[in-house]
Amino acid sequence: MTLTDYLVPALLYVGVFFYAAGSLGLLRFQDAELRLHALTKADNVGLGFVALAAALHWGSVAAAVKIAAVWLFALMAAGATAQLMARRAKTSAERGSDE
Amino acid sequence: MTLAFDMILCLMIVGTAAAALLMRNALAAIVFFIVLGNLLGLAWLAMDAVNVAMAEIAIGAGVTGVLLILTRQRLMALGDDLVSAEMPGWLRTGALVACAGFAALIGSAVLSVAPADDLGGSIAALMPGLGIENPVTGVLLAFRAYDTLLEAFVLLGALVAVWSLAPRGAWPQRPAALALAENGGHGVAAAFGRLLLPLALVMAAYLVWAGSDLPGGAFQAGTVLAGGLIIAAIGGAVSWPRADDRYLRVALVLGPAVFLIIGLAGIAQGRFLFYPPGFEKALIVAIEYSLALSIGVTLALQVAGPPVAPDHEG
Numbered sequence: 001m002t003l004t005d006y007l008v009p010a011l012l013y014v015g016v017f018f019y020a021a022g023s024l025g026l027l028r029f030q031d032a033e034l035r036l037h038a039l040t041k042a043d044n045v046g047l048g049f050v051a052l053a054a055a056l057h058w059g060s061v062a063a064a065v066k067i068a069a070v071w072l073f074a075l076m077a078a079g080a081t082a083q084l085m086a087r088r089a090k091t092s093a094e095r096g097s098d099e
Numbered sequence: 100m101t102l103a104f105d106m107i108l109c110l111m112i113v114g115t116a117a118a119a120l121l122m123r124n125a126l127a128a129i130v131f132f133i134v135l136g137n138l139l140g141l142a143w144l145a146m147d148a149v150n151v152a153m154a155e156i157a158i159g160a161g162v163t164g165v166l167l168i169l170t171r172q173r174l175m176a177l178g179d180d181l182v183s184a185e186m187p188g189w190l191r192t193g194a195l196v197a198c199a200g201f202a203a204l205i206g207s208a209v210l211s212v213a214p215a216d217d218l219g220g221s222i223a224a225l226m227p228g229l230g231i232e233n234p235v236t237g238v239l240l241a242f243r244a245y246d247t248l249l250e251a252f253v254l255l256g257a258l259v260a261v262w263s264l265a266p267r268g269a270w271p272q273r274p275a276a277l278a279l280a281e282n283g284g285h286g287v288a289a290a291f292g293r294l295l296l297p298l299a300l301v302m303a304a305y306l307v308w309a310g311s312d313l314p315g316g317a318f319q320a321g322t323v324l325a326g327g328l329i330i331a332a333i334g335g336a337v338s339w340p341r342a343d344d345r346y347l348r349v350a351l352v353l354g355p356a357v358f359l360i361i362g363l364a365g366i367a368q369g370r371f372l373f374y375p376p377g378f379e380k381a382l383i384v385a386i387e388y389s390l391a392l393s394i395g396v397t398l399a400l401q402v403a404g405p406p407v408a409p410d411h412e413g
Contacts, residue, residue: 080291
Protein backbone atom coordinates (compact mmCIF):
# COMPACT_ATOMS: atom_id res chain seq x y z
CA MET A 1 0.00 0.00 0.00
CA THR A 2 1.38 3.36 -1.00
CA LEU A 3 0.32 6.76 0.26
CA THR A 4 -1.95 7.18 -2.79
CA ASP A 5 -3.89 4.02 -1.90
CA TYR A 6 -4.90 5.64 1.41
CA LEU A 7 -5.29 9.15 0.06
CA VAL A 8 -7.74 8.36 -2.80
CA PRO A 9 -10.48 6.76 -0.64
CA ALA A 10 -9.94 9.39 2.08
CA LEU A 11 -10.49 12.20 -0.44
CA LEU A 12 -13.55 10.40 -1.82
CA TYR A 13 -15.06 10.14 1.68
CA VAL A 14 -14.43 13.84 2.32
CA GLY A 15 -16.07 14.63 -1.03
CA VAL A 16 -19.09 12.47 -0.23
CA PHE A 17 -19.38 14.18 3.17
CA PHE A 18 -19.65 17.60 1.50
CA TYR A 19 -22.20 16.24 -1.01
CA ALA A 20 -24.25 14.82 1.86
CA ALA A 21 -24.07 18.15 3.71
CA GLY A 22 -25.21 19.98 0.56
CA SER A 23 -28.11 17.59 0.02
CA LEU A 24 -29.14 17.90 3.68
CA GLY A 25 -29.13 21.68 3.30
CA LEU A 26 -31.23 21.41 0.14
CA LEU A 27 -33.81 19.37 2.04
CA ARG A 28 -33.84 21.29 5.33
CA PHE A 29 -33.28 25.01 4.61
CA GLN A 30 -36.39 27.18 4.34
CA ASP A 31 -36.05 29.42 1.30
CA ALA A 32 -34.57 29.28 -2.18
CA GLU A 33 -31.48 31.40 -1.46
CA LEU A 34 -30.44 29.26 1.51
CA ARG A 35 -31.06 26.02 -0.38
CA LEU A 36 -29.02 27.24 -3.38
CA HIS A 37 -26.25 28.33 -1.01
CA ALA A 38 -26.08 24.83 0.48
CA LEU A 39 -26.35 23.09 -2.89
CA THR A 40 -23.80 25.04 -4.92
CA LYS A 41 -21.14 25.79 -2.32
CA ALA A 42 -21.03 22.44 -0.53
CA ASP A 43 -21.41 20.40 -3.73
CA ASN A 44 -18.64 22.30 -5.53
CA VAL A 45 -16.28 21.59 -2.64
CA GLY A 46 -17.43 17.94 -2.69
CA LEU A 47 -16.82 17.72 -6.44
CA GLY A 48 -13.40 19.28 -5.87
CA PHE A 49 -12.42 16.51 -3.46
CA VAL A 50 -13.79 13.78 -5.77
CA ALA A 51 -11.89 15.37 -8.70
CA LEU A 52 -8.71 15.44 -6.60
CA ALA A 53 -9.19 11.75 -5.79
CA ALA A 54 -9.73 10.94 -9.48
CA ALA A 55 -6.65 12.93 -10.52
CA LEU A 56 -4.51 11.09 -7.94
CA HIS A 57 -6.00 7.75 -9.00
CA TRP A 58 -5.01 8.22 -12.65
CA GLY A 59 -1.76 9.84 -11.59
CA SER A 60 -0.80 11.60 -14.82
CA VAL A 61 -0.48 15.36 -15.27
CA ALA A 62 -2.51 15.28 -18.52
CA ALA A 63 -5.43 13.53 -16.79
CA ALA A 64 -5.17 15.87 -13.80
CA VAL A 65 -5.36 18.97 -16.01
CA LYS A 66 -8.44 17.61 -17.81
CA ILE A 67 -10.13 16.76 -14.50
CA ALA A 68 -9.29 20.25 -13.20
CA ALA A 69 -10.95 21.68 -16.34
CA VAL A 70 -14.06 19.59 -15.64
CA TRP A 71 -14.17 20.98 -12.09
CA LEU A 72 -13.78 24.56 -13.34
CA PHE A 73 -16.59 24.09 -15.88
CA ALA A 74 -18.84 22.70 -13.14
CA LEU A 75 -17.97 25.69 -10.89
CA MET A 76 -18.83 28.19 -13.62
CA ALA A 77 -22.09 26.46 -14.53
CA ALA A 78 -23.14 26.07 -10.88
CA GLY A 79 -22.27 29.68 -10.08
CA ALA A 80 -24.14 31.11 -13.06
CA THR A 81 -27.26 28.92 -12.65
CA ALA A 82 -27.40 29.57 -8.88
CA GLN A 83 -27.37 33.33 -9.52
CA LEU A 84 -30.09 32.99 -12.16
CA MET A 85 -32.29 30.77 -10.01
CA ALA A 86 -31.90 33.01 -6.95
CA ARG A 87 -32.87 36.11 -8.96
CA ARG A 88 -35.83 34.29 -10.43
CA ALA A 89 -36.93 33.13 -6.98
CA LYS A 90 -36.61 36.70 -5.67
CA THR A 91 -38.67 38.28 -8.45
CA SER A 92 -41.27 35.51 -8.13
CA ALA A 93 -41.51 36.08 -4.35
CA GLU A 94 -41.97 39.81 -4.94
CA ARG A 95 -44.74 39.09 -7.43
CA GLY A 96 -46.24 36.56 -5.02
CA SER A 97 -46.33 33.65 -7.49
CA ASP A 98 -44.85 30.22 -6.91
CA GLU A 99 -43.42 29.84 -10.42
CA MET B 100 -18.87 -3.50 -5.71
CA THR B 101 -19.49 -3.23 -9.45
CA LEU B 102 -22.66 -5.32 -9.16
CA ALA B 103 -23.90 -3.07 -6.35
CA PHE B 104 -23.14 0.01 -8.49
CA ASP B 105 -24.99 -1.48 -11.48
CA MET B 106 -28.01 -2.44 -9.36
CA ILE B 107 -28.25 1.02 -7.76
CA LEU B 108 -27.90 2.65 -11.19
CA CYS B 109 -30.65 0.41 -12.65
CA LEU B 110 -32.98 1.24 -9.75
CA MET B 111 -32.31 4.96 -10.17
CA ILE B 112 -32.95 4.75 -13.94
CA VAL B 113 -36.26 2.94 -13.48
CA GLY B 114 -37.21 5.27 -10.61
CA THR B 115 -36.48 8.51 -12.50
CA ALA B 116 -38.23 7.15 -15.61
CA ALA B 117 -41.33 6.35 -13.52
CA ALA B 118 -41.17 9.78 -11.86
CA ALA B 119 -40.89 11.54 -15.26
CA LEU B 120 -43.96 9.62 -16.46
CA LEU B 121 -46.12 9.95 -13.37
CA MET B 122 -45.38 13.52 -12.23
CA ARG B 123 -48.43 15.79 -12.50
CA ASN B 124 -46.28 18.92 -12.61
CA ALA B 125 -44.86 19.34 -16.14
CA LEU B 126 -41.67 21.09 -14.98
CA ALA B 127 -40.93 18.38 -12.39
CA ALA B 128 -41.50 15.70 -15.06
CA ILE B 129 -39.04 17.47 -17.40
CA VAL B 130 -36.43 17.72 -14.62
CA PHE B 131 -36.76 13.98 -13.96
CA PHE B 132 -36.45 13.32 -17.71
CA ILE B 133 -33.15 15.26 -17.77
CA VAL B 134 -31.88 13.34 -14.74
CA LEU B 135 -32.92 10.12 -16.52
CA GLY B 136 -30.83 11.10 -19.56
CA ASN B 137 -27.76 11.72 -17.39
CA LEU B 138 -28.22 8.39 -15.57
CA LEU B 139 -28.56 6.57 -18.92
CA GLY B 140 -25.31 8.26 -19.96
CA LEU B 141 -23.67 6.87 -16.79
CA ALA B 142 -25.03 3.41 -17.69
CA TRP B 143 -23.47 3.61 -21.17
CA LEU B 144 -20.23 4.76 -19.53
CA ALA B 145 -20.34 1.76 -17.20
CA MET B 146 -20.51 -0.44 -20.33
CA ASP B 147 -17.46 1.37 -21.81
CA ALA B 148 -19.58 2.88 -24.60
CA VAL B 149 -18.10 6.37 -24.17
CA ASN B 150 -19.30 7.66 -27.57
CA VAL B 151 -22.90 6.71 -26.82
CA ALA B 152 -22.62 8.10 -23.28
CA MET B 153 -21.54 11.50 -24.59
CA ALA B 154 -24.28 11.55 -27.23
CA GLU B 155 -26.95 10.52 -24.69
CA ILE B 156 -25.96 13.16 -22.13
CA ALA B 157 -25.47 15.94 -24.69
CA ILE B 158 -28.48 15.27 -26.93
CA GLY B 159 -30.80 13.06 -24.85
CA ALA B 160 -30.50 15.06 -21.63
CA GLY B 161 -29.08 18.42 -22.69
CA VAL B 162 -30.62 19.61 -25.95
CA THR B 163 -33.89 17.67 -25.48
CA GLY B 164 -34.18 19.04 -21.93
CA VAL B 165 -33.79 22.65 -23.13
CA LEU B 166 -36.30 21.95 -25.91
CA LEU B 167 -38.87 20.59 -23.42
CA ILE B 168 -38.43 23.50 -21.00
CA LEU B 169 -38.83 26.03 -23.84
CA THR B 170 -41.88 24.14 -25.14
CA ARG B 171 -43.47 24.31 -21.68
CA GLN B 172 -42.70 28.02 -21.44
CA ARG B 173 -44.22 28.71 -24.88
CA LEU B 174 -47.31 26.61 -24.16
CA MET B 175 -47.85 28.52 -20.91
CA ALA B 176 -47.42 31.83 -22.76
CA LEU B 177 -50.20 30.65 -25.11
CA GLY B 178 -52.48 30.09 -22.11
CA ASP B 179 -52.23 26.29 -21.95
CA ASP B 180 -52.41 25.21 -18.28
CA LEU B 181 -50.43 22.01 -19.10
CA VAL B 182 -52.81 19.71 -17.26
CA SER B 183 -53.40 16.49 -19.12
CA ALA B 184 -56.98 15.26 -19.20
CA GLU B 185 -57.88 12.10 -17.30
CA MET B 186 -57.46 9.17 -19.68
CA PRO B 187 -60.05 6.39 -19.92
CA GLY B 188 -59.04 3.05 -18.39
CA TRP B 189 -58.93 1.12 -21.68
CA LEU B 190 -56.47 3.67 -23.11
CA ARG B 191 -54.16 3.33 -20.10
CA THR B 192 -54.30 -0.47 -20.24
CA GLY B 193 -53.76 -0.40 -24.00
CA ALA B 194 -50.73 1.91 -23.66
CA LEU B 195 -49.32 -0.31 -20.90
CA VAL B 196 -49.73 -3.48 -23.01
CA ALA B 197 -48.29 -1.84 -26.14
CA CYS B 198 -45.25 -0.43 -24.29
CA ALA B 199 -44.63 -3.68 -22.38
CA GLY B 200 -44.83 -5.63 -25.65
CA PHE B 201 -42.42 -3.21 -27.32
CA ALA B 202 -39.98 -3.47 -24.39
CA ALA B 203 -40.16 -7.28 -24.52
CA LEU B 204 -39.55 -7.20 -28.29
CA ILE B 205 -36.46 -4.98 -27.93
CA GLY B 206 -35.24 -7.08 -24.98
CA SER B 207 -35.50 -10.32 -26.95
CA ALA B 208 -33.83 -8.70 -29.98
CA VAL B 209 -30.89 -7.56 -27.84
CA LEU B 210 -30.61 -10.92 -26.07
CA SER B 211 -30.71 -12.77 -29.41
CA VAL B 212 -27.37 -11.20 -30.39
CA ALA B 213 -24.84 -13.90 -29.59
CA PRO B 214 -22.10 -12.59 -27.27
CA ALA B 215 -19.50 -14.29 -29.51
CA ASP B 216 -20.61 -12.95 -32.90
CA ASP B 217 -17.38 -10.89 -32.95
CA LEU B 218 -18.70 -7.94 -34.95
CA GLY B 219 -16.13 -5.85 -33.07
CA GLY B 220 -13.38 -8.18 -34.25
CA SER B 221 -14.33 -7.93 -37.92
CA ILE B 222 -14.46 -4.12 -37.67
CA ALA B 223 -11.10 -4.04 -35.88
CA ALA B 224 -9.66 -6.03 -38.80
CA LEU B 225 -10.86 -3.36 -41.27
CA MET B 226 -9.81 -0.31 -39.22
CA PRO B 227 -6.09 -0.15 -40.24
CA GLY B 228 -7.14 0.68 -43.82
CA LEU B 229 -8.83 3.89 -42.65
CA GLY B 230 -5.93 5.46 -40.76
CA ILE B 231 -8.13 6.27 -37.75
CA GLU B 232 -8.46 4.35 -34.50
CA ASN B 233 -11.94 5.05 -33.12
CA PRO B 234 -14.07 2.13 -34.41
CA VAL B 235 -17.30 4.10 -33.82
CA THR B 236 -16.10 6.86 -36.17
CA GLY B 237 -15.03 4.13 -38.60
CA VAL B 238 -18.53 2.65 -38.63
CA LEU B 239 -20.29 6.04 -38.82
CA LEU B 240 -18.14 7.63 -41.51
CA ALA B 241 -16.91 4.64 -43.56
CA PHE B 242 -18.58 1.25 -43.11
CA ARG B 243 -22.09 2.67 -42.60
CA ALA B 244 -21.49 6.13 -44.07
CA TYR B 245 -24.74 5.93 -46.03
CA ASP B 246 -26.77 5.91 -42.78
CA THR B 247 -24.86 8.90 -41.41
CA LEU B 248 -25.33 10.82 -44.66
CA LEU B 249 -29.08 10.24 -44.46
CA GLU B 250 -29.09 11.28 -40.77
CA ALA B 251 -27.42 14.58 -41.69
CA PHE B 252 -30.22 15.24 -44.19
CA VAL B 253 -32.91 14.18 -41.70
CA LEU B 254 -31.58 16.78 -39.25
CA LEU B 255 -31.73 19.44 -41.96
CA GLY B 256 -35.23 18.29 -42.92
CA ALA B 257 -36.32 18.65 -39.28
CA LEU B 258 -35.22 22.30 -39.30
CA VAL B 259 -37.14 22.86 -42.56
CA ALA B 260 -40.19 21.35 -40.82
CA VAL B 261 -39.74 23.71 -37.83
CA TRP B 262 -39.36 26.68 -40.17
CA SER B 263 -42.44 25.69 -42.13
CA LEU B 264 -44.44 26.37 -38.95
CA ALA B 265 -43.60 30.07 -39.18
CA PRO B 266 -46.80 32.11 -38.86
CA ARG B 267 -48.06 34.32 -41.69
CA GLY B 268 -45.89 37.40 -42.15
CA ALA B 269 -43.01 36.02 -40.10
CA TRP B 270 -41.01 34.48 -42.94
CA PRO B 271 -38.05 35.00 -43.33
CA GLN B 272 -37.50 36.89 -40.08
CA ARG B 273 -35.50 35.81 -37.01
CA PRO B 274 -36.65 33.20 -34.47
CA ALA B 275 -37.84 34.62 -31.14
CA ALA B 276 -34.94 35.86 -29.00
CA LEU B 277 -34.13 33.65 -26.01
CA ALA B 278 -32.42 36.47 -24.10
CA LEU B 279 -33.49 36.92 -20.49
CA ALA B 280 -35.17 40.17 -19.46
CA GLU B 281 -32.93 42.91 -18.04
CA ASN B 282 -34.12 42.38 -14.46
CA GLY B 283 -34.16 38.59 -14.68
CA GLY B 284 -30.44 37.91 -14.39
CA HIS B 285 -29.53 39.22 -17.84
CA GLY B 286 -26.04 40.31 -16.74
CA VAL B 287 -25.16 36.91 -15.26
CA ALA B 288 -26.41 35.03 -18.32
CA ALA B 289 -24.63 37.45 -20.68
CA ALA B 290 -21.28 37.03 -18.90
CA PHE B 291 -21.71 33.24 -18.77
CA GLY B 292 -22.66 33.07 -22.46
CA ARG B 293 -19.72 35.23 -23.54
CA LEU B 294 -17.38 33.04 -21.48
CA LEU B 295 -18.85 29.72 -22.63
CA LEU B 296 -19.25 30.25 -26.40
CA PRO B 297 -15.50 30.48 -27.22
CA LEU B 298 -14.82 27.55 -24.88
CA ALA B 299 -17.54 25.55 -26.64
CA LEU B 300 -15.95 26.33 -30.02
CA VAL B 301 -12.56 25.06 -28.82
CA MET B 302 -14.17 22.01 -27.21
CA ALA B 303 -16.13 21.20 -30.39
CA ALA B 304 -13.01 21.48 -32.56
CA TYR B 305 -11.14 19.24 -30.11
CA LEU B 306 -13.94 16.64 -30.01
CA VAL B 307 -13.94 16.27 -33.82
CA TRP B 308 -10.15 16.01 -33.94
CA ALA B 309 -10.01 13.54 -31.02
CA GLY B 310 -12.94 11.62 -32.54
CA SER B 311 -10.65 10.02 -35.12
CA ASP B 312 -8.78 8.01 -32.53
CA LEU B 313 -10.64 8.50 -29.22
CA PRO B 314 -14.31 8.80 -28.25
CA GLY B 315 -15.83 11.90 -29.81
CA GLY B 316 -16.93 12.95 -33.27
CA ALA B 317 -19.15 15.22 -35.30
CA PHE B 318 -22.42 14.64 -33.40
CA GLN B 319 -20.91 15.19 -29.95
CA ALA B 320 -19.00 18.24 -31.18
CA GLY B 321 -22.09 19.63 -32.91
CA THR B 322 -24.08 19.33 -29.69
CA VAL B 323 -21.39 21.13 -27.69
CA LEU B 324 -21.43 23.90 -30.31
CA ALA B 325 -25.24 24.07 -30.15
CA GLY B 326 -25.09 24.25 -26.34
CA GLY B 327 -22.63 27.15 -26.50
CA LEU B 328 -24.80 28.98 -29.06
CA ILE B 329 -27.99 28.47 -27.02
CA ILE B 330 -26.40 29.70 -23.77
CA ALA B 331 -24.89 32.69 -25.59
CA ALA B 332 -28.36 33.43 -27.03
CA ILE B 333 -29.97 33.21 -23.58
CA GLY B 334 -27.42 35.76 -22.38
CA GLY B 335 -28.08 37.96 -25.40
CA ALA B 336 -24.42 37.66 -26.45
CA VAL B 337 -25.48 36.42 -29.91
CA SER B 338 -28.78 37.02 -31.67
CA TRP B 339 -30.36 34.58 -34.12
CA PRO B 340 -29.83 35.38 -37.80
CA ARG B 341 -32.69 35.88 -40.25
CA ALA B 342 -33.84 32.65 -41.86
CA ASP B 343 -32.67 33.86 -45.28
CA ASP B 344 -29.20 34.92 -44.07
CA ARG B 345 -26.65 33.77 -46.65
CA TYR B 346 -23.98 32.72 -44.11
CA LEU B 347 -26.58 30.85 -42.07
CA ARG B 348 -27.72 28.90 -45.13
CA VAL B 349 -24.10 27.98 -45.93
CA ALA B 350 -23.49 26.82 -42.35
CA LEU B 351 -26.65 24.69 -42.39
CA VAL B 352 -25.94 22.99 -45.72
CA LEU B 353 -22.14 22.73 -45.52
CA GLY B 354 -21.95 19.38 -43.70
CA PRO B 355 -24.50 17.42 -45.74
CA ALA B 356 -23.20 19.04 -48.97
CA VAL B 357 -19.53 18.21 -48.33
CA PHE B 358 -20.54 14.67 -47.35
CA LEU B 359 -22.65 14.26 -50.50
CA ILE B 360 -20.01 15.74 -52.83
CA ILE B 361 -17.28 13.49 -51.45
CA GLY B 362 -19.70 10.57 -51.71
CA LEU B 363 -20.55 11.39 -55.33
CA ALA B 364 -16.86 11.87 -56.16
CA GLY B 365 -16.43 8.29 -54.96
CA ILE B 366 -18.54 7.16 -57.94
CA ALA B 367 -15.67 8.23 -60.22
CA GLN B 368 -13.53 5.78 -58.26
CA GLY B 369 -16.10 3.04 -58.71
CA ARG B 370 -18.64 3.32 -55.88
CA PHE B 371 -20.81 5.87 -54.02
CA LEU B 372 -19.08 6.99 -50.79
CA PHE B 373 -15.81 5.35 -51.80
CA TYR B 374 -12.77 7.04 -50.23
CA PRO B 375 -9.64 6.84 -52.44
CA PRO B 376 -6.86 4.88 -50.69
CA GLY B 377 -4.46 7.11 -48.77
CA PHE B 378 -7.01 9.93 -48.41
CA GLU B 379 -9.46 8.17 -46.05
CA LYS B 380 -8.54 10.06 -42.90
CA ALA B 381 -8.28 13.45 -44.60
CA LEU B 382 -11.73 13.04 -46.19
CA ILE B 383 -13.31 11.68 -42.99
CA VAL B 384 -11.96 14.60 -40.93
CA ALA B 385 -13.10 17.11 -43.59
CA ILE B 386 -16.61 15.60 -43.54
CA GLU B 387 -16.66 15.56 -39.74
CA TYR B 388 -15.64 19.21 -39.32
CA SER B 389 -18.24 20.44 -41.79
CA LEU B 390 -20.87 18.10 -40.30
CA ALA B 391 -20.10 19.32 -36.75
CA LEU B 392 -20.64 22.95 -37.80
CA SER B 393 -23.90 22.13 -39.59
CA ILE B 394 -25.19 19.92 -36.75
CA GLY B 395 -24.38 22.59 -34.15
CA VAL B 396 -26.11 25.42 -36.03
CA THR B 397 -29.07 23.20 -37.01
CA LEU B 398 -29.65 21.98 -33.43
CA ALA B 399 -29.41 25.52 -32.02
CA LEU B 400 -31.95 26.81 -34.56
CA GLN B 401 -34.29 23.89 -33.93
CA VAL B 402 -34.29 24.89 -30.26
CA ALA B 403 -34.80 28.54 -31.26
CA GLY B 404 -37.99 27.59 -33.12
CA PRO B 405 -39.67 29.02 -36.21
CA PRO B 406 -39.23 32.65 -37.29
CA VAL B 407 -41.60 35.15 -35.66
CA ALA B 408 -42.92 38.47 -36.95
CA PRO B 409 -40.70 41.35 -35.72
CA ASP B 410 -43.43 42.97 -33.59
CA HIS B 411 -43.85 39.72 -31.60
CA GLU B 412 -40.17 39.43 -30.83
CA GLY B 413 -38.89 39.09 -27.24
